[in-house]
Amino acid sequence: MRKRNISVITRLNKKEQQHLKALVKRSGLSQEAYIRHLINGVIPNDAPSPDYFRMMKELHVIGNNLNQIASKAHRLNVIDVQEYDKAVRLFEKTVKDITNAVITPKKY
Incomplete structure (x- = not known):
């Protein structure tokens, strides 16, 4: 219905x-x-161009790779955790900002 x-x-x-x-x-x-x-x-x-979706897919792959690297580096204790976490937060914020700028509709 x-x-x-x-x-x-x-x-x-x-x-x-x-x-x-x-x-x-x-x-x-x-x-x-x-x-x-x-x-x-x-x-x-x-509607965003097909390039937008291709680039966002690549950014998600990069983010996933960063997470895998961080996991191994944390286990081996060979990384400045605070600096890495700061960089990842910036990366995630940038991806979110790009998505909001391109996809999210604007209120009147």
């Missing part, structure tokens, strides 16, 4: 329809999802 069972009909002229379609296409959302975002006070972002 659908959660959204109320339909709303909106009439647009050709120019408005083309503009809406262009915005929806750029966002990568469905038209319904795009309009719901707007109703909820959120401006949908344009």
